Amino acid sequence: MKIIVEAGGTKCKWGLINNDLQIIKTSGFNPNISPASVLLSLCHNVQPKITENIDTITYYGAGCYAETNKKMVADTLSSAFNCADIKVLTDLEGSAVALFGNRPGIAAILGTGAAAGYYNGQRIERQTPSLGYLIGDEGSGAYIGKILIAKAIRGEFSKELCKKFFDFTGLSSAELIKNVYSEHPINSYLANFVPFACANITEPEIATLINDAFYSFHTKHIEPLKMKDLPIGFVGGVAWQFSSQLREFYARHNLEITILKDAFGQLCKYLSSPNLSE
16 A cells, blocks of 8 residues: 655645545644644544555655654654655655656645745756745745735725625634734634635735735746746645636746646556556
8 A cells, every 4th residue: 555645734635545546634734833743643543544554655745845854754654654665755846746747847836835946857956945934935825814914904905805804704903913823823824814815806906916926926936946948837725726817927927837726636646657666
C-alpha cells in the first residue's frame, strides 16, 4: 500500500492506494504553526482505515521548506505508521508534479497560503520566499481575508458593502479583532472570509481588491523567477474560485494559465502509475 498526503493549511487529503484509491480528509497541518502532536492526532484518524502493510508514504505539505520541519513531519509519520520509506516534500513540489508531471514549468499555489517556483521537470529548482501569512503570502486566502477585515473595520468600503460584510460575519469590529488575535490557526481563520469576496465579486471594490491581490502575487512571486517562456500553472482554492479573474489578469500579460482546484487527484494518478520510476 502507498499513502499519498496533500497537506494544506486548511485541510489534508490522505490517499490510501492499493488496488484502488481510498481518500480520507482531515483538518489541515502546517509545521510552522502547529506542533507535531497535531499531525500525530491526524495520523490516528487515518490508522483505523489501514488494513495492509504500508510500502511508502509520500507527504507533500505546507510549511515543509525547512529541513527541520521536514524531519519533524517524517519523524511523526514514522512514529504513527510502520513504514520503511517516508518522503516529505513541499506543497509546491506536489503542485508542480500535479500540473506538469515530468515537464518544466512555473508552479504556483494560491490557497490558504501562496507560493511559486520554477520546476525543471524533476524538482523545484528555484522559488521565491512565500514568508507566510504575517509578512507575505500575497494573493492567498489569508492575505485576502486580512485585507477584507481591515478595510471593513476602517470603513474603507462603501457603507453598503461594509454592512454586507458585517452581516456576513455576524460579528462586530471588536469581535473580529479579538478573533484575529486569538483563533488558531490564524491563517485558516482569515481565509474563511474569502467566500464573502466570491459572493460579491461583481462589486467594483471587491473586484479591485482581488485584482490588486493577484498583482501583488505576480510581482512578488512570478516576476522574480524571470522564466517568461515557460507555462504557468496554479493550484488552490483561491485560484479556482477566482479563476475568471485570474485568467483575465494573465491575459492582460499575454499569458495563458492552467488552474487546478487541488493537486491531489493528479498526484495520486501520477504517483500510482506502474510506469513511473521511483
